[in-house]
Amino acid sequence: MRLAEAGHSVCVLEAGPKDSSPYIHIPAGYIKNIFNPRLIWDFKSEPNPATGNRKLTLTQGRVLGGSGSINGMVYNRGQQADFDGWAERGNPGWRYEEVLPYFKKAETRIGVGDDRYRGRGGPLPVTDPVHSSPLCDLFIEAVKSLGYPHVPDHNAETQDGVGPWQFTIDSRGHIMRRMSAAQAYLRPAVKSGRVNVRTDSPAICVLLEGRRAVGVRYRAGGTGAPEREVRARHEVIVSAGALNTPRLLQISGIGPGEHLQAIGVDVIANLPGVGANLCDHYNLRVAAKVKSVTTINERGRGLPLLWEITKYFAGRPSILSMGPVPMRFFFRSDASLPTPDLQVSFTPGSYQEGLPGLLDHYPGMTLGGHKQRPESRGYVKAQSKNIDIDPVIQPNYLATESDQRAIVAVVKMARAVLQARPFAEHYVDEVFPGNDVRTDDEILDFARQRGGTVYHHNGTARMGPDSDPMAVVDARLRVRGVTGLRVADASVMPAPISGPTNASAIMIGEKAADMILQDAAQP
Known part of the structure; x- marks a missing residue:
């Protein structure tokens, strides 16, 4: 919603159906x-x-x-000390x-x-x-x-x-x-005409040209449905949750190099922290x-x-x-x-x-x-490039x-x-x-x-400074070693919060939108 309010166009890929169940x-x-x-x-x-x-x-x-x-x-939201602890780990702004x-x-x-x-x-x-x-x-x-x-x-x-x-x-x-995030944020954004939502469209991989993310390949429907691509003018943002985000990064070539090679994935960015720290x-x-x-x-x-x-x-x-x-x-x-x-x-x-x-x-x-x-x-580890095989x-x-x-x-x-x-x-x-x-x-x-x-999974693409060898994203949620790619969900939490993850995940989304707009305004 925040990106659409600022005049940007956004394509949202949702692996599941519309939220039409009563x-x-x-x-x-x-x-x-x-x-x-x-x-x-x-x-x-x-x-x-x-x-x-x-x-x-x-x-x-x-x-x-x-x-x-x-x-x-x-x-x-958790405790004040939770977020102060994130900053003390080398994450300015948190x-x-x-x-x-x-x-x-x-x-x-x-x-x-x-x-x-x-x-x-x-x-x-x-x-x-x-x-x-x-x-x-x-x-x-x-x-x-x-x-x-x-x-x-x-x-x-x-x-x-x-x-x-x-x-x-x-x-x-x-x-x-x-009131879900879809009701609170996505519905108003779609009405702006700048947001295109594609449901029943699970992501297969992030498209990379060299070390730059340029889009996403996805499947338009269930098993056997045709594969399609959507290209990003500016950035790709992964918000697939702490169990699916690391799997998607891994099958895209971003993760622990030895494991990626073992499942037949070409290594683009060797990041050992992808999938760790669950x-x-x-x-x-x-x-x-x-x-x-x-x-x-x-x-x-x-x-x-x-x-x-x-x-x-x-x-x-x-x-x-x-x-x-x-x-x-x-x-x-x-x-x-x-x-x-x-x-x-x-x-x-x-x-x-x-x-x-x-x-x-x-x-x-x-x-x-x-x-x-x-x-x-x-930990979370992809077993295969096939998204129908669970991690x-x-x-x-x-x-x-x-x-x-x-x-x-x-x-x-x-x-x-x-x-x-x-x-x-x-x-x-x-x-x-x-x-x-x-x-x-x-x-x-x-x-x-x-x-x-109680379904509070977090931490599998954790935020951290350059000195942290297991950090996956920096304090601006940018994936290390890849340009044009961010993660904005509970997987970036460097340490657990004192409570359920939903409120803090929404806060992360708000802050991510602000950082994306700030970076887009730079020459």
């Missing part, structure tokens, strides 16, 4: 979206002994709007005070907020959750009873404490609707049965669900207006730490086997948590002792919250992991067998 636009439809093979890249991880030798599902959005069209809509204007530029904060931190005129509406259950209020009181403060806006001065999540949901109309949040849920209160489990099936649907389309509060996790809590595993390193999210409902999908048949509530800045790192993905979860201790600490805190005095009237019993999982070793073993991703 479930995309209904907030609670995320539970359908993330299992819809038409809308996702259904990647699987490599087995790893640290996570029970399981092949974990690592979903990415494959639809107009990307993962922002299928995700849980949480809007969390300190918190320098990226804050782009967060604000992107956002229309609906509701109370400190305008020193919050935007009021951007394309992306950000709202508070629907008040869905008295259990949400009890969650806040339970955390407060343990000595932690109530912090109503975690996207302002500090994360510390308990309060509501915020969501990319537009509450200004008759009904509440998801980071993700490894999450574990704690669920309990409750009594004397209605939860999403009962409201989400049968006649009660029909009533919730009726309320939603009548413009009244409904579980269909909800994101998956209305409440959150940030805390420290060690009081000496300068900022919170752990988080838990609260849902007034529970899922069978602790995984999103089918609701339990009894009233339940869930806390899910993870370490905010994990140390474990994995090899090894997240390497729980590879460090620190990450292992953190997941145990999350479970202990979740249990403390659920068993705190404010929940006493409603708490029945823990069902997941269960009362037979007590010691640290038992908790860690359970985490290895039953934990999973």
Whole structure:
């Protein structure tokens, strides 16, 4: 949108379909979206002994709007220290005070907020959750009873404490609707006449003439469809996500030279960091049965669900207006730490086997948590130049002792919250992991067998200075060793942020557009 506003023409290639599914636009439809093979890249991880030798599902959005069209809509910028840390790694222009204007530029904060931190005129509406259950209020009181403060806006001065999540949901109309990047940015840009969108058009490779990117070769449809090319007058911008961006660069000849040769790709730029440094949040849920209160489990099936649907389309509060996790809590595993390193999210409902999908048949509530800045790192490697063959993905979860201790600490805190005095009237019993999982070793073993991703993949084309041999892009997001090529998505994050990646990925897009326009204005 920003490039079109400045008078530039843009061609957008989307591997998946248009965002026409009604479930995309209904907030609670995320539970359908993330299992819809038409809308996702259904990647699987490599087995790893640290996570029970399981092949974990690592979903990415494959639809107009990307993962922002299928995700849980949480809007969390992370901590100020995250971005200051990026700058300290040798990335000028990425300190918190320098990226804050782009967060604000992107956002229309609906509701109370400190305008020193919050935007009021951007394309992306950000709202508070629907008040869905008295259990949400009890969650806040339970955390407060343990000595932690109530912090109503975690996207302002500090994360510390308990309060509501915020969501990319537009509450200004008759009904509440998801607001993806496609809705917020792409729709207005297309109306300008300067943006051409081609859906069902997966990229095959970046076209290079020598060491200059000049366009993209793509397939106009499914397997066997004809290949076409689109040429760029100025630049090619890759925004394929932290699992697909490194694969696309690799099959284009940009990546670890030895690996590219092994899969039959001519090496254009030997960048060993392409596909390295994969980071993700490894999450574990704690669920309990409750009594004397209605939860999403009962409201989400049968006649009660029909009533919730009726309320939603009548413009009244409904579980269909909800994101998956209305409440959150940030805390420290060690009081000496300068900022919170752990988080838990609260849902007034529970899922069978602790995984999103089918609701339990009894009233339940869930806390899910993870370490905010994990140390474990994995990789993404293309197996073939054929885009129908998935890459090899090894997240390497729980590879460090620190990450292992953190997941145990999350479970202990979740249990403390659920068993705190404010929940006493409603708490029945823990069902997941269960009362037979007590010691640290038992908790860690359970985490290895039953934990999973929350789809916050990042870092696989990391930003860094010339002195960093694993850096893929510079501080202006330009791919090293290649002109006319940038990356603008979560793969450029040099270190993980303290939260989901969506808000920061949109900030990266805003800042990238500014840098592109600045560079285009140079002689």
